[in-house]
Amino acid sequence: MRRDARLLGSLAALVAALALASLLTGPADAGLRAGIEALWTGEGPLGIVLREIRAPRTVLAIMVGASLGLSGAALQGYLRNPLAEPGLIGISASAALGAVVAIQAGVSALALGVPFAALGGALGGVALILGLAGRRAGGLGLILGGIAVSALAGALTALVLNLSPNPFAAYDIMFWTMGSLADRSWGHVLTAAPLMLAGWVALARAGRDLDALSLGEEAAASMGVNLARLRLLVVLGAAAAVGAATAVAGAIGFVGLVVPHLLRGAVGAMPSRLLPAAALGGAALVLAADVAVRLILPERDLKLGVMMALVGAPVFLHLIWRTQAGR
Amino acid sequence: MSLSLQDLTVRRDGCPTVDHVTLEVPAGSFVGLIGPNGAGKTTLMQAALGLIPAEGQSDLTALSPARRARRAAWLPQAREIAWPIPVEALVRLGRRxxxxxxxxxxxxxxxxxxxxxxxxxxxxxxxxSGGELARVLIARLLAQRTPLILADEPVAGLDPSHQFAVMELFARFARQGRTVIASIHDLALAARFCHRLVLMDRGRLVADGRPSEVLTPARLEQVFGVSGAFVPTPAGPVFVTLPPPPGSSVPVPPEP
Known part of the structure; x- marks a missing residue:
């Protein structure tokens, strides 16, 4: 639709502008022209900084944000609940458990050991949820399964911390779970990209069925929606995208919850039209937050997840207040 | 389009909620499915569509979901809408x-x-409002443009003039050769507009025929615990439901 094209166009322009800001923000200060020139040629220390440090960080911010926004929108559509978010089905918690075990075991010395361990954890979480929630169960089974998996992964993470003989590992774990995009390499991008892409494709294919599901499972099934297939698409798609995002960036909350909320009105509340908008919106939000952490406390490594929660929670409260007040 | 059900049985926890129902509905009929609460009307229609597992045969269960959606449209009883979607976009969902x-x-x-x-x-x-949403959801059903329509209490919650309009619309579809099966609690509306009534009680099909054949005093008392009669009016005979006759075996509610 024409109105959607305009919305998606302006969101894409916002993402592009924020990506540029992300490339130009950092301790090695560069002007707009010098920065673009260095990025283009890749020459000199500034070229290396831009190409090897800031470019992967920017690309990851876009990928992680898009994954979280898209997964949030798809899960809200599937569960027909505006309070659903990617963390709900337990993927973030089980990915975190994988990472925590890896850090504790000293795998963090290997370049991409932690992300791969986190992916393994996410995979285990998905298997458990699909097993728990059963084949024919609806949204409620999925939510309850997710709560159980989150609780289990959370308990095991706490157990690892509890019994950790190494205070440095415990410190690492604590920082990792806060979520950050600092010091990420192209290796991280390449680790996450294939799974994320697979997740995006699966979620994008679910769009039309999610529209029909707005009328309830029974009506959707009568209109030709294969509910079992839709459920697999959404759960596996969200798990792949969020699992990969958590593996490379740690736990980043609120994006998947707030972004679909903010954009729902602009797309006439239609789930399929919300998906691309939420992906772009998520990318913009994570980029903006990642620029903000570098601007606010450049010396102290303010964590992205902390920043997001600090901004996200008040925004969410405001949204609830507005909805309760009948806008 | 016709619909044929052979020995359709649905069990819940071993108990049959639909019990060996065989039904032939030729093209061009408007069938009213009547019966008390819990008689199995909804379950019968869901099983006919293949939305729930059932023993026996239905024309529709062999089709893939997408092909079935082009042959039969289904209006569930629950009037759900999850998101604040504009009405026109909602009706358009029927076109998928x-x-x-x-x-x-x-x-x-x-x-x-x-x-x-x-x-x-x-x-x-x-x-x-509830009635407006009900009409919008029926519009979604029509937008599907299927030769066969199954509707679960389509007129519940509508005002009298829209009840008449919906029933008249379904009767017109039947005249055009389409087939409509609707569960209806308002016996007067069912008797007035449906060519054929199918009466269910405790999962079984207990009567099937023209309204005047199905709505007999004995059956009304036995199945619904009420009585009723066709009253002649200038607009033709009208069916009215009446309280059970004195001395009937139906339990009387206690005095408050």
Whole structure:
């Protein structure tokens, strides 16, 4: 639709502008022209900084944000609940458990050991949820399964911390779970990209069925929606995208919850039209937050997840207040 | 299009909620499915569509979901809408099974006009009254343009004039050769508009025929615990439901 094209166009322009800001923000200060020139040629220390440090960080911010926004929108559509978010089905918690075990075991010395361990954890979480929630169960089974998996992964993470003989590992774990995009390499991008892409494709294919599901499972099934297939698409798609995002960036909350909320009105509340908008919106939000952490406390490594929660929670409260007040 | 059910049985926890129902509905009929609460009307229609597992045979269960959606449209009893979708977009959801995109605009406009919801086109579905939402959801059903329509209590919650309009619309579809099966609690409406009534009780099909044949005093008392009669009026005979006759075995509610 024409109105959607305009919305998606302006969101894409916002993402592009924020990506540029992300490339130009950092301790090695560069002007707009010098920065673009260095990025283009890749020459000199500034070229290396831009190409090897800031470019992967920017690309990851876009990928992680898009994954979280898209997964949030798809899960809200599937569960027909505006309070659903990617963390709900337990993927973030089980990915975190994988990472925590890896850090504790000293795998963090290997370049991409932690992300791969986190992916393994996410995979285990998905298997458990699909097993728990059963084949024919609806949204409620999925939510309850997710709560159980989150609780289990959370308990095991706490157990690892509890019994950790190494205070440095415990410190690492604590920082990792806060979520950050600092010091990420192209290796991280390449680790996450294939799974994320697979997740995006699966979620994008679910769009039309999610529209029909707005009328309830029974009506959707009568209109030709294969509910079992839709459920697999959404759960596996969200798990792949969020699992990969958590593996490379740690736990980043609120994006998947707030972004679909903010954009729902602009797309006439239609789930399929919300998906691309939420992906772009998520990318913009994570980029903006990642620029903000570098601007606010450049010396102290303010964590992205902390920043997001600090901004996200008040925004969410405001949204609830507005909805309760009948806008 | 006709619908044929052979020995359809649905068990819940071992108990049959639909018990060996065999039913032939030829094309061009408007069948009213009547019976007390819990008689198995909804379950029968869901099983006929293949939405729930059942023993026995139905024409529709062999079809893939997408092909079935082009042959039969289903109006569930629950009037759900999860998101504040504009009315026109909601009605358009009925078009998803039809690959012909060029027919969409006409089908949507026609369905909305038939249900008198054109003026609500840009309103959000979550802000409508219950009866308005019910009409919008029936419009979604019509937009599917299927030869077979199954509707679960389509007129419940509508005002009298829209009840008449919906029943008249279904009767017209039947005259055009389409087939409509609707569960209805209002026996007067069912008797007035349906060519054929199918009476269910405790999962079984207990009577099937013209309204005057099915709505006999004995059956009414036995199945519904009420009595009733066809009363002659200038507009033809009208069926009225009456309290059970004195001395009947039906339990009387205690005095408050």
């Amino acid at each position: 099974a039809d690959p012909d995109r060029r027919a969409d605009a006409a089908a949507v406009a026609e369905a909305m006009a038939a249900l008198d919801v054109t003026h609500l086109a840009s309103r959000r579905a979550t802000e409508l």
